[in-house]
Structures are given as structure tokens and as C-alpha cells.
Amino acid sequence: MEIETVGVVGAGTMGSGIAQVASQVGGLKVIMTDIKQEFVDRGLANIHKNLARQVAKERITEEQKQAILARIKTSTELGDLKDADFVIEAATETLELKLDLFRRLDEACRPGVILATNTSSIPVTRLAAATGRADKVVGMHFFNPAQVMKLVEVINGLATSRETYDATAALAVKFGKSGVEANDFPGFIANRIMVPMMNEAMYTLYEGVGTVESIDSCVKLGFNHPMGPLELADLIGLDVLLHVMNVLYDGFSDPKYRPCPLLKKYVAAGYFGRKSGRGFYDYSAK
Numbered sequence: 615m616e617i618e619t620v621g622v623v624g625a626g627t628m629g630s631g632i633a634q635v636a637s638q639v640g641g642l643k644v645i646m647t648d649i650k651q652e653f654v655d656r657g658l659a660n661i662h663k664n665l666a667r668q669v670a671k672e673r674i675t676e677e678q679k680q681a682i683l684a685r686i687k688t689s690t691e692l693g694d695l696k697d698a699d700f701v702i703e704a705a706t707e708t709l710e711l712k713l714d715l716f717r718r719l720d721e722a723c724r725p726g727v728i729l730a731t732n733t734s735s736i737p738v739t740r741l742a743a744a745t746g747r748a749d750k751v752v753g754m755h756f757f758n759p760a761q762v763m764k765l766v767e768v769i770n771g772l773a774t775s776r777e778t779y780d781a782t783a784a785l786a787v788k789f790g791k792s793g794v795e796a797n798d799f800p801g802f803i804a805n806r807i808m809v810p811m812m813n814e815a816m817y818t819l820y821e822g823v824g825t826v827e828s829i830d831s832c833v834k835l836g837f838n839h840p841m842g843p844l845e846l847a848d849l850i851g852l853d854v855l856l857h858v859m860n861v862l863y864d865g866f867s868d869p870k871y872r873p874c875p876l877l878k879k880y881v882a883a884g885y886f887g888r889k890s891g892r893g894f895y896d897y898s899a900k
Contacts, residue, residue, distance in 0.1 A: 615781045617788075619643040621698030621723075623715060625657025625688070628732055629704035631760030634661045637685040638674075638761075639790040644686045645698055654688040661686065664761060692722045700785060702754055704732040707857060712736055713744045720745035728778055730754035734805055734854070735861040738771035738798045748773035752782045755802060756791075758850065766791040771798050800865030801858060809858045815843035816874035819894070826894045844894040848887035856881045 620640070622633045625648040633646040648654045665679040674682075687694075692715075695701055701723055703715055712731065719729050728750045731741055742751035753769025766786040770779055779795070786793035796802045801809065815829050824832070830842020847855055856878065862871035880886075880893065887893030 615699075615777075617642065617699045617781075617785060619645060619698050619700075620785075621695040621701040622646045622704060623692070623695075623701065623719070624648060624704035624706070624732075625654045626704065626706075627660070628756060628758060628760055630657035630660045631758070632702055632704055632732065632756055633657070633686055634664060634682070634761055635756075635789050635791075638665075638682045640785075640788045642685065642788075645689060645694055646686060647689045647692060647694065649690060651690055654690060658686070658688055692718050695719070695722050696724065698723060698727060700728050700730070700781075702730045702732060704756075707733060707735065707854065709736055709740070712741055716741045716744045716751070720747060726750065728752060728781060730782060732756055735801060735858045737800075738769050738774070742771045742773055749775040750778050752778050753796070753798070753802070754782055754786070755796075755804070757804070764790075764792050765804065766793050767796045767802050767804060768793045769796045769798055769802055801862050805858050806862065809855055809862065810871060812843040812847045812855060813859055813871075813874050813877065816847070816876050819844065820874055820876040848893035848895055848897075851887050851889055852877060852893055853881050853886045 620636045620642050622629050622644060625646050629646065633644045636642050636644045646654065646657060648657065665682060668674045669676055669679050701719060703712065705711055705715055716729060729745065730752050731738060732755060733753060734755055738751060738753040742748035745751055751771055752774050753767065755767035755769060757763035757765050768779060768783050768786060783793040818824055818829055819826060826844050830845050833839050833842045856873055859871060859873040884890055885892045888897050891898040
């Protein structure tokens with residue numbers, strides 16, 4: 615399957631990161647779309663900023679930067695994805711929004727084009743059922759920041775064909791990533807392991823077993839993790855983690871996935887982590 619142009623739906627942190635990787639590492643043409651021009655402009659500005667940093671550190675040249683940017687086109691119309699050979703959806707993690715997007719992508723894209731979702735928790739099978747090409751729908755779960763993290767979970771929905779999986783896994787390799795196969799269960803592999811660990815760290819704080827600093831230090835020094843679980847939670851976003859915990863709790867009906875009350879309290883207060891300036895750590899002065 616020849617892939618020359620990749621469509622990316624969503625120009626936020628993940629979408630713009632995926633678009634950059636597709637152009638910079640994959641050497642592919644990219645069509646990055648979002649619902650508003652300001653969102654597209656902001657995503658493109660993030661790519662400019664990331665590439666400028668690489669130029670400053672002499673990792674790439676100014677000429678290479680310009681070539682990478684030249685391969686990225688932007689749009690606010692899904693219809694412009696008619697020229698895409700492969701589409702990656704990276705929109706907000708909301709079921710109804712993604713279902714609507716997949717219905718519309720099924721109409722906008724050519725028959726045979728694979729539709730991948732970057733979802734971290736929504737069932738691939740359910741999104742596939744909203745299309746007329748369920749065998750061509752797959753999960754392609756990148757990790758933040760997409761430009762740096764090597765892992766991509768390639769998730770098989772119930773109807774995903776082996777041909778679709780193989781093409782998606784090959785594209786992950788072309789992006790310089792390691793594709794890991796997973797099946798369509800709540801949380802897939804990484805989040806099913808990682809998010810409950812962070813939730814348990816929150817319970818440890820909630821119950822007064824340790825401080826934020828002592829909990830993170832135990833994990834960094836004892837398990838050789840580069841970041842502590844509470845620090846990592848702040849980076850990912852506490853609102854995102856609460857959503858994933860709710861998906862796990864609803865999906866398995868198992869009390870071990872019950873979100874920590876402290877997590878719920880922080881999210882209700884607007885303490886989302888780094889992006890809001892306050893989470894388990896205070897980032898307002900940084």
C-alpha cells in the first residue's frame with residue numbers, strides 16, 4: 615500500500631505533533647485539518663516553534679526546517695482529505711465528536727483509505743461501526759510528545775483486517791516509532807497499566823502515606839522511572855486521567871479502577887496539571 619499523503623484531523627498538541635513527525639521523519643506530505651482557522655494556525659505555530667528549537671540546537675538546518683514545513687498543508691474542511699492516502703484522527707477525546715468525525719471521514723475519503731484514531735480510551739470497534747469500512751479502521755495511539763515518544767499502540771478493532779494492521783504498523787516504523795499490537799479493550803495496554811498506577815499514587819497521597827515529593831522520589835529512585843507518577847499525571851493532564859479511569863471503571867465494572875476522590879476533587883477545582891498551571895505541583899511561577 616503506497617502512502618504519500620497523510621491526513622491529520624485535529625491540530626492540537628497531539629495532532630500537530632503527529633503532523634510534524636509525518637513530514638519530518640516520514641518525509642510525507644501532510645494535510646492537517648481542524649474546525650477553526652485559529653486552531654490550525656496555533657498547531658502550525660507549534661510545529662514552527664519545535665523546528666526552530668531544533669535549528670538552534672543544530673539538529674537540523676534552516677533548509678531542512680523549511681522543507682518540512684513545505685510538506686504540511688492546512689485546512690478547515692474535511693473534504694480536503696480526499697487526496698489523503700491514510701488519515702489519523704487526533705480530535706478531542708469525546709465519543710460523540712469522534713463518531714461524527716468518522717461518519718464524515720467515511721464520506722470524505724476515498725474507498726480503501728485507512729482511518730486511524732489516536733484515541734487513548736474510546737473503543738476502536740465502536741468508531742469503526744460508524745463507517746462503511748470497519749475493516750479499514752484501526753487505532754494508532756501516539757504518546758505525548760509525539761515528536762519524542764517512540765511507542766505507538768496499533769489497536770485492532772473487532773473488524774480490523776490484517777492488511778490494515780500491517781499497513782498501520784509499517785507506517786509507525788516509517789515515522790521512526792515502535793508499533794506494538796494491542797486488542798480493543800478499555801485502556802488498551804499502556805493506559806490500562808499506567809493510569810491505575812498513577813491513580814494508586816494519588817490514593818497514597820490522599821491517605822497521607824507520603825507527600826507528593828516522597829511518592830515521586832520513591833518511584834524515580836526505586837523503579838528507575840524518569841518521572842514520578844504524580845509529576846507524570848500533571849504532564850498528561852488530570853482531566854484526561856480522570857476520563858481514562860472512568861472508561862476503565864465503566865468498562866470492567868471492577869472497583870480496582872475506581873478513580874481516587876482526590877483526582878476528582880482536583881479536576882473539579884480546575885487543577886488539570888501543567889496546562890492549567892496547577893496540579894499536584896504549582897507551575898504558576900514557571
